[in-house]
Amino acid sequence: MSQFWKPGTEKPRLVDDEEGGVLFLTSSSSSGYGYASIEKQRQRLPVYKYRTAILYLVESHATTIVVGETGSGKTTQIPQYLKEAGWAEGGRVIACTQPRRLAVQAVASRVAEEMGVKLGEEVGYTIRFEDATNPGTTVIKFLTDGVLLREMMGDPLLTKYSVVMVDEAHERSISTDIVLGLLKKIQRRRSDLRLIISSATIEAKSMSDFFQPSSRRHRGSESVEPGLKMEPAILSVEGRGFNVQIHYLEEPVSDYVRAAVSTVLLIHDKEPFGDILVFLTGEEDIEAAVKQLTDDIQDRKISSGLIVLPLYSGLPRAEQDLIFSPTSRGKRKVVISTNIAETSLTLEGVVYLIDSGFSKQQFYNPITDIENLVVAPISQASARQRAGRAGRVRPGKCYRLYTEEYFLKEMSAQGIPEIQRSNLVSCIIQLKALGIDNILGFDWPASPSPESMIRALEILYSLEVLDDDAKLISPVGFHVAEIPLEPMISKMILSSNQLGCSEEILTISAVLSVQSIWVTGRGVRKEFDEAKMRFAAAEGDHVTFLNVYKGFLESGKSSNWCYKNYINYHAMKKVVEIREQLQRIAQRLGIDLKSCEGNLQAVRKAVTAGFFANACRLEPYSHNGMYKTLRASQEVYIHPSSVLFRVNPKWVLYQSIVSTDRRYMRNVISIEPSWLTEVAPHFYQKQGL
């Protein structure tokens, strides 16, 4: 191991905390927590010592910023403290937002367990397409920040909430930033509302500056509670992480999946017990690593005691639960995760950490209008967060799959807020629906670029949801905003009404809302391709989805049928659920549920009405399937997972782009070019089509 790894020169950030050490000495194994009563466990958390202070600050300040290392108890404890102190009395509700859906479910179920109540009653959660709350009894509600944004459309002052805790603020997700901007506005009108902003890193200063009352606000706020301080309070929860020894690679590696797998095996061979957490980037490389590890273990015929578990969003509930269950004696758990385990979720018992140095990040270029999900280097701040995950129960070790020089010279100090690297179409339509017309003047925690804003306004204008004054057109604009999907999908649904194919388009929309309905990681590529060909439609992926959905219903929603056809059963069940919800929303918006009875042209036109901005044309004389986007002449290719891969129709539309060695279009459908000017004259006439 010593030739391969080099200890880092950087001083470990996390230092032994005396009290922490004492507290954990009694934990005999990695899952030592299992022995204490829930009440004891709660009192052991670092945040417990600050209970009174937190409650006092929330009482006396409009905004309280709580900074504390991941795992110190912010998310699971603070909402309970608030409830115990009476903030949920008189029909009021305590809200706690999370950027990630999976985290919402996990923390809600943990808090319900701690309080000894049934999830969905006193403690509930809401994520898109799933509401596990009871309006009569729920007093602590976990939700994504995206869902909170949607709730503002119905209740702009969020009147039912007494406290809103915006959690994981350091992640700077796009919805968190918008929610913060809006909450600041709401506070001016509702001085009884308390905000808690919680964050794992000490970027509290910029948050605090953001919430400083401006002179303008002083004038505006007539109804301030006596004695209430408008300046934000900052409280820092002392962590109790143990020392984490950092090791770097001596030489860079090109295949981080392979490197991660061999590091897991090395640790397992050489190091004492303790769980391993590996950070990779997404479902594909995580499943690849799981497979390599399982194969390697079989090849070596080790009776390994190694339990390999993937962790990414979209994972079925049952598998998620395994991640949190304590490891039994003599076994070692390896969790291979996306950056969800960086700060949103805490896994007890992790002693070894393997950091690939990458995560999947969204990047948007307003000039080319291409939004790209790419595997990109993480920041130094993220790398430190990741390392800290290994110091929960005893001193840990972190193996970085990159060199120290790379860490110091190539990695940026902080990540870029998502709002500065995203397409703003969804965000702007929501602000407009909330009556915020002056988007440029909105109080953003971090301003998006003017180019992105203009591009988004242009697209909304061409979708015919904004008028010449950039105001939402009634009712279309409000309907598009109300459907909890990206505006292009919402527009497609609305257009399907006139085209008489809403049944089909609702199915397609539901499929586009799940990650993938195919199972790619299993078996031989050729078998998978053959299975897919059973459903493939010449028109493209969207029509293929209709065939899969039909087959699934005809099979009686059989998991066996899915297995045989390389279809993800859990994804299909989700599709059925989402479709039911979309159908309800569509009916509410007055859309007739009608099938086009096989008239696929209607379906393709409806897709075009939503996604015309993503039109591409095959390059004449192209031998390698190169397309150019009509908007900005960018080079793109059909993704190998598409049924149109190698078919290469002349004109296509895509739903999204992923970049690896090339820019690939995902979910592709063939179209007629004349439809473009038909459905989006504003957009395409000036392009001289």
Ligand code: CDP
């Ligand atoms: O929010 P913060 O990172 O400060 O901590 P937390 O999520 O409230 O976690 C506090 C403790 O609860 C940690 O020791 C977690 O391991 C534990 N926890 C758990 O065992 N299961 C969960 N689903 C969530 C938290």
Ligand code: MG
């Ligand atoms: Mg948390």
